[in-house]
Amino acid sequence: MKYRVNPFLSWALSSAFLLAVISGILLAYPFHEKAPFVSTVGIDTVVPYGWFLRRLHYFSSWATLILLLWHAGEALWARAEERRRPLPWLALSLSLPLIFLAAFTGYVIRWDETGKLAGFIAESLSLKLPVIGPYLNALLFTVREGGIHRPYLFHFWASLVLLGLYGIWHFRARRWPAEPFLLVFAVCGALALFLPVGLHAPGPHLLVKGPWFFVGVQEALRHAPPFLAGILLPSLGPTFYFLVRVPSLRRLSLFGLILWSAGYGMLTLWGLLR
């Protein structure tokens, strides 16, 4: 029997994304992009229910990323690419880097030590990209000059637009079942109630680790030049994912994707254990 993606988990992914967006919109009120770190601390310590909303936003974003990776793997297992034309498959493949980028900018805009340094690294890396590097940096980062203005804009709008576009076109939001949303809310809410989400205070830290999905890049940067470690390495995964759609390259791309996932996973683990 042919394998199909698990609809419950797929809806759970959409629900986690929706929850992240809703909690994000609510957090945008007390958040000030002119004083990002101070307002983030304020959300945690001063704003009523702010701590809960921030944690809910954090855990629902985590859930989105993990379920997205699961969903992407499951789609390949179910040979979903065979039922998609190249352009829609490209659009779906792009959701991976775009949602991860939205999550990454979420870390940057906290402007704590983790966020700030991750922003600086991302800015430097984007400038290494030939031709489009400066434009990409101007669109997404420019944190050294402009602070969090651009990452904040991207984080806010990209999340909303991605949810809207994929909601209309890919997962048909009109048929949204309640159970997955309630489950995601229950799990993320329970985590938010009892697990604190810390911020990284500035200080003379000798080692600052970025967001978990960025630690692999950080680790690779220790061993390889920036273009190789910061641009080529992270873009290989989504590229292999897209190329699975090309029948003549399917086996090769799948092999590359497995190898890349294992390699990136090892680098992440290595970095996290440092």
Add this chain to the structure above:
Amino acid sequence: MRRTLLLFCLLLLLVLLWREHSRTRAPRVYTLTSGRVDMCLACHKETPGKAHARGVVGCADCHGGDPLTVEKARAHRGMVKNPADLRYADRSCGRPECHPGYPERVKKSLMATNRGIITTLRYYWGETPDFREKISVEELIKTGKDSPALDYFRKLCGTCHLWLPRGKLPGFLREKGGGCAACHLVPGKKPKAEKPSFPGLPVSAKAHPILTRKIPVRNCARCHNRSGRIALTYQGLYEDEQYGTPIRDGTFGAEELPDGRFVERIPPDVHFKAGMSCVDCHVQNETMGDGKAYAHLEESLEITCEACHEGLGRTKKGTPLPNLIVKNGKIFWQAKLTGKLLAVKRPDPVACRHPVHRRLACWACHDRRVPQCFGCHVRRNAGEKQLDKLSFRETPGLWEEFRSYMRLESPTLGFYRRRVTVLVPG
């Protein structure tokens, strides 16, 4: 399933209401003058002095912990009570934006290594042929190295070094040690008790010690009160025989030191009378180390009488003395603790410069009396136990010190490094 989930979500919302109600919340985000966030200030009203003023240096900059929360348990996680302890000083006092490099220097200084004391003991007890042996308190703590001389050091001398955690030992020894804090702390005042800045927010307004560069003599005297008794004599205190005589008005005529020894008042040193502290003469490189690991005290000493009284303005190692001011041919010293301008006497042109006195150290004439402790004996009782002050464990062997008598007399003079100088038994 939907019903169960709905019920669970409802329960979750109820727990959320309770958690929010019982949660500590701050009235605002507290920032330092640098713009850094320090939420400790929401509860803590302590004032550690001007240089480290509240609102300039945050609590967490020194004490660690999490400055971004007002939840007590989380905020206090990883905190240290005495951040100046040499085990933490690299990350607190010595952090890059504060006093970088100082902890490394201090760790090499004799007050931290006690190398001179340990080496001298081991040399004279026949445990090492090397009078400049490389050894330190830190090494003894880390390795647990032991020998008869080291056992003696660990039990009797091991309280006067900067690695000793402050407050770890009982009684008067509580005040000793503590890294940078051993010298740089003076008692602070309790701030005015404030009302909580927000309902439900606890307030802590204890007396925080003041951090200062104006080191009072009493801080130095906590340790430098044995052997040559330099800090006692300087203040005009003479440690007399151990029974507090003479009796005056029916009670002991002598004052008592915190460790129970009796002292009599004698004329203090002229520098002390003028309001000068030990740190007026002993420059930072001597006290905090200059980065070199010296074997003995005399190697690390820089200050000379001539540096001020001849108006040289520099120590013998070339360290400038910015407090020495020469105005219209007259020399003045601006006292470090009081800021007063003190006239510095030039050496007597006849007595001091006479060729027959050329080999005399200034103090050979000017130290009119020094305390002398004769007949020093130590005894080790193998059947008893005593606290090892480096490992904080009771170990076999009780050391006791005895002496024959104390005298306050004109000192014995002798030759040392081709100069006639004061020799003090003790």
